[in-house]
Amino acid sequence: MPPTLVVPLTVRTRTADGAEIRLLLEADVDAPERTPAADLERVAMAIVVPAAEEAVRRRDLAALEADPTAGLDQVGGDLLRVRVVAVEHLIVSPSADPDGGRPHGRR
Secondary structure, eight states, X not given: OOOEEEEXXXXXXXXXXXXXXXXXXXXXXXXXXTSOHHHHHHHHHHHHHHHHHHHXXXXXXXXXXXXXXXXXXXXXXXXXEEEEEEEEEEOOOGGGSTTTTOOTTOO
């Protein structure tokens, strides 16, 4: 049986309804023994990150909260298995707004 490398990945994108999300994922990558770990990590990043971004962009926040793994279970076929470790809804505070939360045009 080929060795499995666990590749931690972070994906930050927006849902269909505009919520900013950060996904913490683990991709299990199976490969021949002679494949360097760095190559396996690049493969995981090239396949999983865009697929996860697309899966999130197609769903709204409520659907993502209900089932964060939907849409990711088919990523990579026999090469990869993806586990969702965490889903964070990122909320920007008004203090982080360069305008201080004021409407544009008012100072």
